[in-house]
Each structure stands twice: as structure tokens, then as C-alpha cells.
Amino acid sequence: MPEMKICVDHQSGLHARPLAQFVKIVKSYKATVQVKNLTSGKGPVNGASPVNLMLLSVTMGNEICVSSDGEQADEVLKALKALIESNFGEG
Amino acid sequence: MRQYQGLPASSGIAIGPAWIYNPVKVAVKVESIQDPEKEWLRLMSAVNLARNQIQALEERARLNFGENEAAIFEAHLEFLDDVDMMSGVRGIIFNQSLNAESAIETVFNEFAREMSELEDAYLAARAQDLYDVSHRIIRCLTGGDDGLAASLLIHPSIIVADDLTPSDTVGFDKKKILGICTAKGGPTSHTAILARSLGVPAIVSGSFDIADVESEILTVLDGNEGVVMFGPTINELNLAKEKRVEWESQRDEQMLSTNRPAITLDGHVVEVVANIGGIDDAKKAVEMGAEGVGLFRTEFLYLDRTELLQTSEQASIYRGVVDVLAGRPLVVRTLDIGGDKNVPYLSLVSEANPFLGWRGIRMIRERPDLLANQFEALLLAGVGSDLRIMLPMVSGVGEVIRAREILEEVRQSLIAQGKPIAEKVQFGIMVEVPSAALLAEHFVPYVDFYSIGTNDLTQYSLAVDRTNERVAVLASPFNPAVLKLVAMTIEAAHKHGKWVGMCGELAGEPSAVPLLLGMGLDEFSMAPASVPPVKQAIRKWSLEHCKEVAREALDLPGSSEVIKFLKGLTPS
Numbered sequence: 001m002p003e004m005k006i007c008v009d010h011q012s013g014l015h016a017r018p019l020a021q022f023v024k025i026v027k028s029y030k031a032t033v034q035v036k037n038l039t040s041g042k043g044p045v046n047g048a049s050p051v052n053l054m055l056l057s058v059t060m061g062n063e064i065c066v067s068s069d070g071e072q073a074d075e076v077l078k079a080l081k082a083l084i085e086s087n088f089g090e091g
Numbered sequence: 092m093r094q095y096q097g098l099p100a101s102s103g104i105a106i107g108p109a110w111i112y113n114p115v116k117v118a119v120k121v122e123s124i125q126d127p128e129k130e131w132l133r134l135m136s137a138v139n140l141a142r143n144q145i146q147a148l149e150e151r152a153r154l155n156f157g158e159n160e161a162a163i164f165e166a167h168l169e170f171l172d173d174v175d176m177m178s179g180v181r182g183i184i185f186n187q188s189l190n191a192e193s194a195i196e197t198v199f200n201e202f203a204r205e206m207s208e209l210e211d212a213y214l215a216a217r218a219q220d221l222y223d224v225s226h227r228i229i230r231c232l233t234g235g236d237d238g239l240a241a242s243l244l245i246h247p248s249i250i251v252a253d254d255l256t257p258s259d260t261v262g263f264d265k266k267k268i269l270g271i272c273t274a275k276g277g278p279t280s281h282t283a284i285l286a287r288s289l290g291v292p293a294i295v296s297g298s299f300d301i302a303d304v305e306s307e308i309l310t311v312l313d314g315n316e317g318v319v320m321f322g323p324t325i326n327e328l329n330l331a332k333e334k335r336v337e338w339e340s341q342r343d344e345q346m347l348s349t350n351r352p353a354i355t356l357d358g359h360v361v362e363v364v365a366n367i368g369g370i371d372d373a374k375k376a377v378e379m380g381a382e383g384v385g386l387f388r389t390e391f392l393y394l395d396r397t398e399l400l401q402t403s404e405q406a407s408i409y410r411g412v413v414d415v416l417a418g419r420p421l422v423v424r425t426l427d428i429g430g431d432k433n434v435p436y437l438s439l440v441s442e443a444n445p446f447l448g449w450r451g452i453r454m455i456r457e458r459p460d461l462l463a464n465q466f467e468a469l470l471l472a473g474v475g476s477d478l479r480i481m482l483p484m485v486s487g488v489g490e491v492i493r494a495r496e497i498l499e500e501v502r503q504s505l506i507a508q509g510k511p512i513a514e515k516v517q518f519g520i521m522v523e524v525p526s527a528a529l530l531a532e533h534f535v536p537y538v539d540f541y542s543i544g545t546n547d548l549t550q551y552s553l554a555v556d557r558t559n560e561r562v563a564v565l566a567s568p569f570n571p572a573v574l575k576l577v578a579m580t581i582e583a584a585h586k587h588g589k590w591v592g593m594c595g596e597l598a599g600e601p602s603a604v605p606l607l608l609g610m611g612l613d614e615f616s617m618a619p620a621s622v623p624p625v626k627q628a629i630r631k632w633s634l635e636h637c638k639e640v641a642r643e644a645l646d647l648p649g650s651s652e653v654i655k656f657l658k659g660l661t662p663s
Contacts, residue, residue: 011436012397015214016162020169049175050166051202051221057211 002077003067005038010088014058018088023050025079031070033080038063092323095299097272099317100283101620103292103342104335105270106328109310109321110248112255113301119229121193127185134180134191137231142171144227144243162396163220170224176202192229199225213397213435244268249310253301265289270312272297272319275560286314287599287618290375294319296560345623349380353615353626355608356633356663362614363626364420366594370408373415376619380626383420383477385542385616386594387412389465390428398436399461402468409472420477422542422592422616424521425465427451427483437461446550451484451521455493462494466501473513481519481542486526491537521594523547528576531583541584542616545595549573567650568597574606574645574653581611592616601628602657608632609641631662 010018026033026047033047039062045052047066058064068076083089124130149164170176176198183194199221207218244250244267254275271286271293286293292314304321311320311331315338320327353363364385365376376384392400392408413421428434429450430442438458442448455462469480482494495518505512518537522528523544531541545568550557552573555566567573577593584591592614597603599617601624607615608629615625640660647653 015217016166016397020165023169046175049173050169051173051206052175054214054217055202055205055209057209057214059211 001067001069002073003065004077004081005063005065006081006084007061007063008058008084009060010090011060013060013062014056014064015054019050019053021083021088022080023048023053025083026076029070029072029076029079031068031072031076033066033068033076036065036067038065092320092327093299093303094318094320095297097294097297097317097319099314100295101271101286101291101293101314101618102338102624103270103290103314104331104338105249105292105310105312105314106331106335107247107249107269107310108307109251109304110244110246111301111304111306112244112250112252119192119196120190122190123188124184124190125188127188130184130191131181134184134195134228134232137191137228138171140231141224141227142168144231145171145224166217167220167224167227170221171228192232195225195228195232199228211435213433249312251301251304251310270310270314272310272312274299274301287620290379290620296563342623345627346380348630349623349626351380351626352382353629355629355637356631357635359608359634361608361612361629362420362592363622363629364422364592364614364616365619365622366616367412367619370411370415372619373412376622377415377419379619379622381419381619381622383422384412384416385420385422385592385598385614387421387423389423389426390432393426393428393434393437394432396436399464402464402471405465405468406471409469413472413476413478416476418475418477420479421473422479422481422519422594423469424481424483425452426454426461446547446556452482452490452494453484453486455490455497459493459497463497463501466498467505470502470505470512470516471510473516474511476513478513479517479519479540481521481540483521483544484524484547485520485522485534486524488530488533488537491520491534495537521547522576522580523551523595525552525576528580531580532586535583535587535589538589540590540592541580542592542594542614543577543580545573545577545593545597548576548595552576567654568595569603569650569653569657571645571647571649571653574610577607577612578610578641578645585611590614599625601625602654604628605632605637605640605660605662606644606653606657608634609637609639609644628662633663636663 008014012018014022034044035047035053035056036043037056037058042056045056066077066080145164145167149161153161179198180194183189183197184191203218203221206221207215209215244263247267247269249270249272250268252273254273268289268291270291273295274297276295283293283295292312294312294314294317297319308321309323311323323331352360354360362382364383365381366386367373367376367384368388368391373384392405430439430445430448432439433441469478482491485491517539519540519542520527520534520538521544522541546557549566549568553565553570555562557563557566581591590613593612594616598615599621604625617625644653644656647656
């Protein structure tokens with residue numbers, strides 16, 4: 001099961017627009033995604049559930065662990081990595 | 092007939108059916124069901140209905156308030172689709188054979204409770220959004236007529252509510268509001284401000300129990316006297332209709348003359364302008380005969396978002412207002428926000444005494460970037476306009492000096508970038524902290540004008556929390572202690588050729604007109620709907636008579652004496 005550790009640097013953390021973008025990507029691939037907040041130790045939760053992701057309360061500077069499973073497990077991780085590294089499209 | 096005495100919050104008389112807005116209480120019965128498959132389909136069609144409602148609200152928020160407010164409802168749509176919550180709901184329906192209402196309530200409440208316990212205050216507050224969505228789904232399931240969502244206000248009605256928050260009001264169709272009456276809230280509450288900006292009658296602190304009011308019951312609302320009547324007799328109804336006709340004809344007369352300037356009998360001209368919170372208000376202000384804007388509240392640009400608005404976006408919102416005003420003066424108040432609001436990106440945290448805390452211009456030391464950002468947007472938007480900028484919550488000269496430095500830095504940097512900016516900008520302060528009134532003369536070298544905020548000046552001078560209903564009655568701007576501070580400010584300013592405006596509720600009160608004219612006020616700023624009656628009142632007085640009125644009023648011992656004295660006067 002592929003996984004990655006990555007830091008969320010967006011000012012809003014993983015909620016509001018960044019969260020919506022994250023969930024949208026998860027839902028568009030044939031894969032399940034689990035997310036854990038490494039900074040607070042919360043999780044893992046279903047990466048397709050906005051409410052559970054909010055409960056992780058990932059704020060700016062937190063490190064998360066994203067793991068995936070299924071037919072497109074690698075693809076979904078790659079897409080999520082690109083999203084987070086682009087700071088959710090805000091450079 | 093049941094009659095309740097409340098506080099008048101917006102004048103006029105409304106007659107119509109009561110529309111009970113009670114979104115919080117949703118009674119859910121836990122029931123066993125026979126056919127889970129059928130129950131699930133019933134839920135899915137309720138969810139679809141809820142989705143339509145939320146999309147409509149989102150569209151409305153986008154049109155009326157902008158992209159970032161619409162985002163609140165985008166989040167609601169996501170909750171509606173949440174896979175984990177929905178699978179929890181499905182589990183309860185299929186495994187425990189319970190009805191959809193109770194399944195939704197159980198699951199959403201559990202998540203909302205967990206959310207509300209999060210340390211991050213912004214996230215914790217999102218629990219309210221989860222409750223909102225679950226109540227909406229339950230209402231869609233039951234199809235009940237109690238506790239209708241704001242979006243379901245279809246027929247013109249009198250809104251009857253316990254209290255209204257800013258987010259409640261996004262959903263109402265403004266054209267369907269005949270009047271508003273709330274059981275709680277003071278005359279400066281959000282309800283009152285909303286009602287005045289819509290120009291509909293309102294009363295607050297109605298002291299009724301909303302559970303006792305039948306939906307659709309015929310209601311008479313007298314916003315002049317602060318009385319609400321549920322189920323009037325024929326006689327009472329006829330009487331109310333007569334009063335309404337009388338009031339409306341008076342109103343029409345005022346509207347006919349409202350585009351003419353406000354000149355006293357002896358030829359003294361004052362400026363009558365409006366308080367606004369956005370472009371819709373600005374249009375309304377011009378329509379009502381306002382000669383400009385004396386207070387543009389900019390807080391809405393900062394609330395309900397998670398990061399600072401881009402300068403360009405902010406500038407385009409200001410530009411919209413500038414265009415509507417077409418050369419009329421525009422006084423913009425910079426961000427006035429404090430610990431009563433929760434906005435993490437502004438470094439706001441909840442405080443024990445937010446009205447005495449880190450708010451308004453006091454943010455300048457820690458967060459000069461906020462002011463710089465706002466100044467930049469204003470200078471860019473103000474090209475070719477009569478722009479005036481004022482600082483809120485000023486209590487000392489140092490704050491103003493620092494703000495001017497920031498303004499100058501921003502101006503120089505924009506000039507260096509070759510951008511067109513507002514050519515001449517007047518700079519002023521709000522006088523709402525007693526120290527600013529007492530030291531008014533010391534501000535002279537740094538300001539072009541003063542604008543007196545009587546709501547806060549009253550609460551700070553009299554030590555009355557105006558949001559606390561038990562003491563709100565003490566918060567009268569007619570108190571001679573407050574009036575003396577007003578008089579001192581005007582005197583100090585006039586001595587040095589500066590002008591003074593007033594943008595608190597007192598300025599829109601026709602009975603206060605002779606008093607304020609007499610003290611020498613140059614600019615009256617009020618809710619757009621108050622412009623016609625205040626202009627009419629000004630034309631009935633002579634400045635010389637008003638000066639006597641002011642002298643006498645300032646010598647009285649208390650607010651009730653002042654009010655009584657003013658009521659007994661005959662204009663001349």
C-alpha cells in the first residue's frame with residue numbers, strides 16, 4: 001500500500017477550499033485514501049469524507065501521512081502530492 | 092388578541108401574517124420502520140430537496156454578498172454528500188430499522204459534537220454548519236411547517252423570531268419581509284440594523300415566547316411605538332390600518348422632497364448622508380436622497396473567510412460603491428473588528444471583554460499589514476472620487492500618526508509603481524471612545540474631520556454593554572454625559588476649521604435633530620431609510636432656535652429629561 005508523508009503549508013490548513021480540492025481529487029480516482037495527522041497523532045480517517053478530514057484539524061505547517069489502496073492507488077497519491085506541493089494552486 | 096411591548100427598532104406599521112423563524116428546534120421522533128429500502132429512498136429525495144435549497148442559498152449569497160460568502164454554502168453541500176456520515180445513517184436505517192429523521196440526527200449530532208470540541212476555534216464553529224445541514228434535511232423529510240428555513244419565506248410576511256444572526260438573514264428574500272419582530276436583541280442589534288436598511292418596521296426585545304405564536308396568525312407590528320399584536324380584533328385591525336395610512340402619507344410627503352438639500356429655516360445647510368454595508372445599501376442610499384455615504388462598514392470583507400482578501404478583489408468591491416455614488420462623498424471606515432468575532436487569520440482570539448480589547452485601530456501595532464492592505468485597495472478604487480478614510484476605535488493620537496505613516500508609505504509605493512490612485516483623500520477618526528472626545532483638539536494636526544459613533548460612545552461613557560439586554564435600556568445616547576462629549580468634540584473641531592459628522596443611531600433620530608443642529612453638527616449619517624424624515628425635520632428648524640435648545644438640553648440631569656424636553660418642543 002503506497003503512502004507519503006507531506007507537510008501542509010497552506011494558510012488555511014486542510015479545510016475550506018483546500019479541503020474541497022483534496023476530496024474532489026480523492027473521489028475522482030478508483031482508490032481509497034486514508035489520512036493521518038502526524039503532528040497531532042489524529043487519524044487515520046477516510047480521505048473522501050470532508051467531515052472526518054476537518055476533524056483531523058490539520059493546520060498550517062502540520063505534517064500528514066496519506067496512504068492509498070486500489071486500482072489507481074499510485075495515481076491518486078501523485079495527484080494529491082501535486083496539489084499539496086502547489087500549495088493548492090496558490091503557488 | 093395578545094399584545095407585547097418591545098423596543099422600537101425601525102419605524103412604520105406592518106400588518107400581515109406571522110412567519111415564525113425558529114430554525115434551531117427540530118423535534119425528531121425515533122420510530123421503527125418496516126421497509127429500510129423505502130426509508131432510504133425517502134431520505135435520498137429529502138437530501139435532493141435540501142441540495143436544491145442550499146444551491147439556491149449559495150447563488151443568493153454570491154449575488155448579494157460575493158464569492159467568499161457563497162463558500163459557506165459550498166461547504167454545506169459537501170456535508171450533505173459526506174460518504175462517512177451517509178454510511179453511518181444508512182447503517183442505522185438498515186441495521187436498526189429506525190426512521191431517517193432519527194438516523195440523520197444521531198449521526199450529524201455526533202459529528203457536530205466532536206467538531207465543537209476541537210481546539211481550533213474556526214473548526215469548532217463549523218459544528219453550527221453541521222447542525223444547519225442536519226436540520227435542513229430533517230425539515231425536508233418531515234415537510235413540517237414549523238421552523239421553516241429562511242429560504243422558504245415565500246409570501247410577504249412579518250418575520251417573528253427569537254433573534255436573528257447575520258447568517259440567518261442571507262436566506263431571506265428581502266422583498267418578502269413586511270416587518271421583523273424578535274423576542275431578544277437590543278435596538279442596535281443586527282435585526283434592527285437590517286430592518287432599517289430594508290426600510291421595514293421592526294421591534295426588538297418583544298418579550299414574547301416564540302412557541303406561543305401561531306404560524307400565519309394575523310400580526311400588527313407598530314415600529315413607531317414598539318408594540319406587536321398577535322390576532323387583533325376587527326376594531327384594532329381597523330385602527331392599525333388607519334395609522335398605517337397616516338404614516339405612509341407622511342412618508343410619501345418626505346420622499347417627494349428628499350432629493351432637495353437639507354436647509355434650515357434661516358438658510359444653514361447640513362449634509363445628510365447614509366450608513367452602508369455594501370453596494371445594495373449604496374443604491375438604496377442614493378434612492379432615498381442621501382447626499383453621499385458617511386459610514387461604509389467594511390467588516391463583511393473580512394468575516395466568514397479563512398484568508399485575507401486579495402487587494403485587487405477588495406478594490407473592485409470598493410469601486411462598485413464608488414461608481415454607484417457617482418462623485419458623492421464616501422467615508423470608509425477601516426476594519427472594525429475584535430474578539431467578539433472569531434477570525435483566526437486576523438489573529439483574533441476570544442476575549443473576556445472584546446469591546447474593551449484588541450479591536451479596530453488597536454490592531455495596528457501587531458498587524459500593520461491589515462491596514463496597509465486596506466489603504467492600498469482604497470487608494471486604487473478611489474480614483475476620481477471624493478474618498479474619505481476614517482479610523483475606528485481611536486483612543487490616542489499615536490494611533491493616528493502611525494496610520495498616516497502607513498497610508499503615506501502605501502501611497503508612495505503605488506506612485507512608484509506608476510498606478511493611478513485617488514487624488515485627494517480626506518483623513519479622519521471616529522470619536523467613540525471618551526478619551527478621543529476629551530482630547531479632540533490634540534487630533535487637529537492629523538485629521539480633516541471627526542465622525543461621532545454614538546452607539547459605542549454611549550456604551551463606553553455610561554459603562555453599559557449594549558448587547559446585554561438587562562442593562563441595554565440604560566444605553567441612551569440622549570444622556571447629557573454623552574451629549575457633552577459630542578458638544579466638546581464639535582467645539583474643538585470647529586475652532587480649527589475641521590468638520591464633524593455623526594454616524595451613530597442618534598443621527599437618524601428626527602427628535603434629536605434640533606439638538607444636533609444646535610450643537611453645530613455638519614454631517615448627519617444614518618440608515619438610508621431615515622434620510623427622508625431627517626431631512627424633513629431639519630427644514631422645520633432655525634439654527635438660532637436650535638442653539639438655545641442645545642444649551643438647555645445640555646443642562647438637564649438625565650436622558651429621560653432630555654427626551655421629554657425634546658418631545659415638548661415646537662419647531663421654529
